[in-house]
Amino acid sequence: MSALARKALSALTLSYDTDESKMPPHVLLAHQNYTTTLPDPSVLTPPEGSKVLLHSCCAPCSGAMIHEMSRMGLGVSVLFYNPNIHPYAEYLIRKEENVKFCEKLSIPFIDLDNGKDYDQKKWFALAKGMEGDAERGNRCTMCFDMRMMRTAAYAKENGFDVIATTNATSRWKDTEQVDGTAQAAADRFGLEYWRGAWKSDRLTLLKYQISAGERFYKQEYCGCSYSLRDSNLWREKEGIGKIKIGGEEAGLGSRWFTDAEVDAEEENQDVVDSFFADANAVADKVEEGNNRRDAWKVLKGDELKSLYEERKKGDHGGKGLNNW
Ligand code: SF4
Known part of the structure; x- marks a missing residue:
């Protein structure tokens, strides 16, 4: 871990769980004793308007954003619309985790699916022809578009001024792709899109602290x-257990967020960059007519193996902060 990361971790007081029962629920996160003495190079300035609708993909990605918005005294509501999540069991786990977190904070949770309209058929129809794309490709643009357009439409109908998305917190996501689709949705409905430095080291650490404090499910x-298919093919090639949906054990690593420092160290930017280089290489091979499983196999096995080993918890000399 870098000196900067260590300094940031030591500056964040790990007192997340201590007095929760005594705190007013609607300001619970904002009252928690995080001392952010590390200067944040990019100040999170909300756009004009104070009624924020936060599109959330899952509880872990929402924690730090909700914390920051609450700290600023903004009225924030969380909207869950993610028909991309498959299978349905995983979708329910991620949603229920997010519901519980918002209930705990008395933050309004808007469930557009509401158990009746999962919208997955529509998602698959829109993804047609892009099944083989690597992550960050055109399928992901469609996926963000679909979710942000629905979010913006709801915001417009219900008097919100500003939209934001938790997809902007993950280094696994392309910032330009996430921001571009969200901005387009906001523009279409005459709203503001809140572009923020959601991937800063400070907020990444905060995200891990909250995730560990809440013991969130680690997808x-x-x-x-x-x-899911591509991740499992990669694991198969490397002899790593398949992804597990729910249950007490994960296919790799721990099932729950439990330790902010260890979790923060689990991955780094180099690993993310390597993953996408390989995923793009496979997508190209598939486009050339190769079988997908074989395409993964022809990649340099040793490199993939070491890449996965770095993903496991432990002292691997992390090269910086990261988040899923
Ligand atoms: S890989 Fe892309 S298309 Fe699939 S869920 Fe993630 S963002 Fe959506």
């Missing part, structure tokens, strides 16, 4: 059936 893939 093992992005969300759609294609990301």
Whole structure:
């Protein structure tokens, strides 16, 4: 871990769980004793308007954003609309985790699916022809578009001024792609999109602290059936256990967030960059007519193996902060 990361961790007081029962629920996170003495190079300035609708993909990605918005005294509501998540069991786990977290904080949780309209058929129809794309490709643009357009439409109908998305917190996501689709949705409905430095080291650490404090479920893939397929093919090649949906054990690493420092160290930017280089190489081979499983196999096995080993918890000399 870098000196900067160590300094940031020591500056964040790990007192997340201590007095929760005594705190007013609507300001619980903002009252928690995080001392952010590390200067944040990029100040999070909300756009004009104070009624924020936060599109959330899952509880772990929402924690730090909700914390920051609450700290600023903004009225924030969380909207869950993620028909990309497959299978349905995983979708329910991620949603229920988010529901519980918002209930705990008395933050309004808007469930557009509401158990009746999962919208997955529509998602698959829109993904047609892009099944083989690597993550961050056109399928992901569609996936963000679909979710942000629905979010913006709801915001407009219900008097919100500003939209934001938790997809902007993950280094596994392309910032330009996430921001571009969200901005387009906001523009279409005459709203503001809140572009923020959501991937800063400070907020990444905060995200891990909250996730560990809440012992959130740690998902093992992005969300759609294609990301599940590709992650499992990669694991198969390397002899790593398949992704597990729910249950007490994960296919790799721990099932729950439990330790902010260890979790923060689990991955780094180099690993993310390597993953996408390989995923793009496979997508190219598939486009050339190769079988997907074989395409993964022809990649340099040793490099992939070491890459996965770095993903495991432990003292691997982390090269910086990261988050899923
Ligand atoms: S990989 Fe993730 S962002 Fe891309 S289409 Fe699948 S669920 Fe959506």
